[in-house]
Amino acid sequence: MAAGTAAKGGSSVVLLEKMPSLGKKLLITGQGRCNITNNLEVKKFIADCGPRARFLFGPLTRFGFEATLKFFEELGLKTKLERGGRYFPESDSSRDVLEALERYLSAGKVRVITNARVTGIRKEREGFSVTAGTEVYKSARLIIAAGGKSYPGTGSTGDGYSWASALGHTVTALKPSDVPLNVKEDFVKELQGLSLKNAELTFARGSKKIKYFGEMLFTHYGISGPIVLDASRAVGPWLDDGPVDCRLDLKPALDEETLNRRLQREIVESGKKTFKIFIKEYLPAKLIPVFIKLCGISEDLRVNQLNAGQRKKVIELLKDIRFTVTSLRGFDEAVVTAGGVDADQIDQATMGSKKIKGLYFCGEILDLDGPCGGYNLQIAWSTGFLAGKSSGEK
Ligand SMILES: Cc1cc2nc3c(=O)[nH]c(=O)nc-3n(C[C@H](O)[C@H](O)[C@H](O)COP(=O)(O)OP(=O)(O)OC[C@H]3O[C@@H](n4cnc5c(N)ncnc54)[C@H](O)[C@@H]3O)c2cc1C
Incomplete structure (x- = not known):
């Protein structure tokens, strides 16, 4: 979401993914059916997620469930509403959600590099340098969307937390949740x-x-x-x-x-x-x-x-x-990681770091999480959209 949206804004974008393919976790969501979002009003959504989720007011107002459904529809993904206000792809296949997002990346000409495990991030005088394997990538702006540390077999092993703290951010206590x-x-x-x-x-x-x-x-x-x-x-x-x-x-x-x-x-x-x-x-x-x-x-x-x-x-x-x-x-069985990059250090209008200009965070790496039922993906879509939009603007 973040990479595709940044590209749509006119930026030239590289997406580094350590796994051989994108979206391993997305594929297993909703028991392979992907509960994309839910139709709760913003206040109720935030109340269900807990006190820290007040942060989400901005992202959900800018890009809530209706925007998410429209976004996927424009990419050719039909959705259906089920019991409890939950939305799923009409095909009941999370692969169709992933493929829609891959079409978004292609449309924006995002350069997707798989098997590229990021091992270090440095803030340079101008922009960032990011090391993955033997390559070093330089960029003016950087979005960290490395997820939490639950279901590590999907690639989400919590690597992003150490980069965030090395770059001066507080990482709150991490706990398995929805577990x-x-x-x-x-x-x-x-x-x-x-x-x-x-x-x-x-x-x-x-x-x-x-x-x-x-x-x-x-x-x-x-x-x-x-x-x-x-x-x-x-x-x-x-x-x-x-x-x-x-x-x-x-x-x-x-x-x-x-x-x-x-x-x-x-x-x-x-x-x-x-x-x-x-x-x-x-x-x-x-x-x-x-x-x-x-x-x-x-x-x-x-x-x-x-x-x-x-x-x-x-x-x-x-x-x-x-x-x-x-x-x-443990984390191996947790749907989501509670705790993460302290949202107080992030601007809720842009998802930009308040500590380092040009650095953005989105998704589960943040200290934001919700119950089962489309909350966690909606958090990823909303914050990802904002991070992409604001970092991609020329
Ligand atoms: C079993 C299960 C079912 C779920 N079902 C639902 C559901 O139906 N609805 C819902 O709303 N939520 C669901 N969730 C939660 C939801 O999947 C996550 O909250 C969401 O995927 C978080 O998105 P993200 O992009 O922030 O992180 P992730 O989806 O975890 O993506 C992070 C990506 O970063 C990559 N990465 C990590 N470290 C590095 C590195 N060093 N270098 C390069 N790449 C790296 C990872 O390989 C991964 O591809 C489910 C979770 C699980 C485990």
């Missing part, structure tokens, strides 16, 4: 592969508490899935102070009263069933052995023999399975 969570209890790991569509998770540490409703997944280390990735944004900082309690409500639509009445009624109707068969009505198959273990009730007990205490325990566990989140998973 799965490690859990202490072994019973959670026994549920590996189980996905729950309508779960409610409540995370708490001290007086802090936050709830999420939706889809989650159990894994060999703990929990993942959309609501867990979202939760990691809030829970991540809490984990700096120690483990975080997590409570899973398997029946969020029913309160304990209603659940109790239903249980009593069904016990009467199916009194001779064993507990193991009876509980199938309430739980996905994979959860049954673990649930029975947590209840401490014999699986062969006839349900009409459940005593009041045992019935209470069943209800309690349907509404409240407790476990402990110990840490975030």
Whole structure:
């Protein structure tokens, strides 16, 4: 986005990419479908991203989701709107998004050099010199768009942070974000592969508490899935102070009263069933052995023999399975990197550095990030557009 836009402004542009081809990360976005953006109004978008995202007011106002959709449409990419205001390419293929951007680069005659790993950047008296392999490139202006350090196999290994700090910028603490969570209890790991569509998770540490409703997944280390990735944004900082309690409500639509009445009624109707068969009505198959273990009730007990205490325990566990989140998973599994080049040192009207004239930053390298759902790419499109536009102007 930045390179193509700078070229459109009339500049002669060279794009250095260390990988053999462009956009490796873009290709894996949205599970290969690329959630390009979302249709949230600027205020809501910023609120969802957190307090630092106030910076985005300028970039999103200049180049928001409507401009992004128009931009791609002009490049021949058709998009479609899905649930939750999310936009995807009509073809469901992230490759089509990448190819649209490649057409943009060709139209601007951007010289794309792949397998060109930048190893050093120097500020010269006039402009910059950039070393990649045995080559040194000189330029009047420079845009650093090297991404964060999540999913390093895509090329985003965080190289840009050291250049930014060597050039006098503050790089705030880096953390994996939109990332799965490690859990202490072994019973959670026994549920590996189980996905729950309508779960409610409540995370708490001290007086802090936050709830999420939706889809989650159990894994060999703990929990993942959309609501867990979202939760990691809030829970991540809490984990700096120690483990975080997590409570899973398997029946969020029913309160304990209603659940109790239903249980009593069904016990009467199916009194001779064993507990193991009876509980199938309430739980996905994979959860049954673990649930029975947590209840401490014999699986062969006839349900009409459940005593009041045992019935209470069943209800309690349907509404409240407790476990402990110990840490975030690593950058290898994080959708995005939280932290980065301090946005206070960047001019939000141009994406130019306030420290060094002619230097620009855009995308995930900045201390800006959002939840899953088209936020992070929109941040890249908006800041990339501005960086390209202002650096490319003669
Ligand atoms: C699995 C996954 C799914 C995602 N899905 C979505 C989604 O659907 N929607 C959404 O909005 N966001 C999504 N994201 C987040 C989004 O992909 C990123 O935030 C976005 O790609 C950041 O763009 P960027 O251009 O700043 O950085 P990147 O896309 O990381 O690009 C940086 C580029 O710089 C190159 N580079 C790095 N160091 C050097 C060097 N030393 N020399 C030369 N080149 C270098 C890299 O090879 C890379 O090509 C997803 C992320 C992941 C990991």
